[in-house]
Amino acid sequence: MTAATAEDQRARERVKLSIDRASAIFAEKNIRFTDLRRKVFEEIASTHASVGAYEVLDRLAKKGTRLAPISIYRALDALLEAGVVHRLESKNAYFACRQLHKPRTGKRPMFLSCEKCGAVQEVDGDEIFTAIDAAAHGAKFEPRVRFAEVSGTCHECAARRQS
Numbered sequence: 100m101t102a103a104t105a106e107d108q109r110a111r112e113r114v115k116l117s118i119d120r121a122s123a124i125f126a127e128k129n130i131r132f133t134d135l136r137r138k139v140f141e142e143i144a145s146t147h148a149s150v151g152a153y154e155v156l157d158r159l160a161k162k163g164t165r166l167a168p169i170s171i172y173r174a175l176d177a178l179l180e181a182g183v184v185h186r187l188e189s190k191n192a193y194f195a196c197r198q199l200h201k202p203r204t205g206k207r208p209m210f211l212s213c214e215k216c217g218a219v220q221e222v223d224g225d226e227i228f229t230a231i232d233a234a235a236h237g238a239k240f241e242p243r244v245r246f247a248e249v250s251g252t253c254h255e256c257a258a259r260r261q262s
């Protein structure tokens with residue numbers, strides 16, 4: 100097996116594992132993981148960066164599943180609600196939750212989005228949210244912040260720049 104196919108194999112296994120986890124989360128929340136939701140999730144989980152709704156639409160069309168944009172958006176809403184995908188507001192794009200393999204703590208995540216390669220990482224941002232809540236409450240304001248996005252340069256891109 101060449102290096103490339105071994106990597107493909109690992110990537111496929113990762114996607115399969117994400118689908119299994121997503122399916123378990125849907126079951127736990129009593130939401131149906133329909134065939135369409137699964138297909139949309141698979142497209143999102145198989146990219147390393149984030150993808151837009153129309154890109155998902157195009158990819159599914161190439162595989163023979165032609166859908167109306169509204170169907171994609173409905174599936175995306177269900178995936179967002181279940182918490183198995185997140186939306187990057189700055190790009191209006193979606194990515195699979197990077198924490199599906201971890202026990203869920205209810206902590207709010209911070210998304211680290213690479214400006215060069217588009218990779219998205221997810222880290223615990225709870226301290227930041229606590230600070231935002233405190234500052235907002237100080238102004239008698241009820242904040243509604245569930246995620247934070249930070250753009251910058253990922254580890255791989257930074258290493259590439261230095262070599």
Ligand SMILES: [Zn+2]
Pocket residue numbers: 182185195196197198199208221
């Ligand atoms: Zn997540």
Ligand SMILES: [Zn+2]
Pocket residue numbers: 213214215216217218252253254255256257
């Ligand atoms: Zn990068």
